[in-house]
Amino acid sequence: xxxxxxxxxxxxxxxxxxxxxxxxxxxxxxxxxxxxxxxxxxxxxxxxxxxxxxxxxxxxxxxxxxxxxxxxxxxxxxxxxxxxxxxxxxxxxxxxxxxxxxxxxxxxxxxxxxxxxxxxxxxxxxxxxxxxxxxxxxxxxxxxx
Amino acid sequence: xxxxxxxxxxxxxxxxxxxxxxxxxxxxxxxxxxxxxxxxxxxxxxxxxxxxxxxxxxxxxxxxxxxxxxxxxxxxxxxxxxxxxxxxxxxxxxxxxxxxxxxxxxxxxxxxxxxxxxxxxxxxxxxxxxxxxxxxxxxxxxxxx
DNA sequence: AACAAAGTTTACTATTTTAGTCAACAATGG
DNA sequence: CCATTGTTGACTAAAATAGTAAACTTTGTT
Numbered sequence: 001x002x003x004x005x006x007x008x009x010x011x012x013x014x015x016x017x018x019x020x021x022x023x024x025x026x027x028x029x030x031x032x033x034x035x036x037x038x039x040x041x042x043x044x045x046x047x048x049x050x051x052x053x054x055x056x057x058x059x060x061x062x063x064x065x066x067x068x069x070x071x072x073x074x075x076x077x078x079x080x081x082x083x084x085x086x087x088x089x090x091x092x093x094x095x096x097x098x099x100x101x102x103x104x105x106x107x108x109x110x111x112x113x114x115x116x117x118x119x120x121x122x123x124x125x126x127x128x129x130x131x132x133x134x135x136x137x138x139x140x141x142x143x144x145x
Numbered sequence: 146x147x148x149x150x151x152x153x154x155x156x157x158x159x160x161x162x163x164x165x166x167x168x169x170x171x172x173x174x175x176x177x178x179x180x181x182x183x184x185x186x187x188x189x190x191x192x193x194x195x196x197x198x199x200x201x202x203x204x205x206x207x208x209x210x211x212x213x214x215x216x217x218x219x220x221x222x223x224x225x226x227x228x229x230x231x232x233x234x235x236x237x238x239x240x241x242x243x244x245x246x247x248x249x250x251x252x253x254x255x256x257x258x259x260x261x262x263x264x265x266x267x268x269x270x271x272x273x274x275x276x277x278x279x280x281x282x283x284x285x286x287x288x289x290x
Numbered sequence: 291a292a293c294a295a296a297g298t299t300t301a302c303t304a305t306t307t308t309a310g311t312c313a314a315c316a317a318t319g320g
Numbered sequence: 321c322c323a324t325t326g327t328t329g330a331c332t333a334a335a336a337t338a339g340t341a342a343a344c345t346t347t348g349t350t
Binding site: 006040044 | 309310311316317320
């Protein structure tokens, strides 16, 4: 039940983008630098997010990445589903036909409850929430120094 | 975020044990047969459960496995933690020292919320719940035939 | 005592997934 | 046209997963 680095790096990259994005596009190499993630790897991770239209990219000089929505309109559940493929702990939830016990299986019901718990948790968090929380953490650190 | 077959098979094995266990110990090969799981593989999966004392085993003729507690006293969270190692989606939750960003990291906070959601879900289910649910499913199938 | 029936343990292996790297390519602005 | 930036596909090393096999230990029965 581990989250892949794709999901973790991708979320951090999006958060970084939300944090540093403004008028001008943010370059992937800057995100990679700030987040200390391999640029080449991040390129792959970002791809499904661009594909899904959460991010818009512009190539060429002064190009980069931009969020297509307000951070408050990007729920974590969507991000994780794109990066992780799904939040389903077992295949038989989304594809009951892969297991002939599916209809009688009570453990399947438990995994289903589990998935719902995960989804509910991720449903309630937006990029905006993360940005704000991060700002608060940063200022509190500055003050304590 | 997939659950391993260890977790799934192990849970099913325990459920089977709770279902068929009575006076006499239940033999692993019978569980393996009923659940259609490789006996050899199941031996490995069962090991940590025996080690943790959820199951007691007796070797030799007429030996087998027995639950050491009432099914109502076995919570799924405990089973999954034993089989899966942990329910933690990222290491930095239980081991903050593995990441030097841990204290400032807001994504870490999200994974923490996620873990709690999973734990709460699994905390609320016992083997007894599964046994009862399974009995209900079975009788409703019989009736509909 | 011997044997058969259980579980235990260790060693090994094939396959898949993960986490990347590398290089060629495409588009864009100056 | 060229430097810059993102895109794509090929490739790979390492780790995890999902087993298999076999030797071993314990225990009840004969």
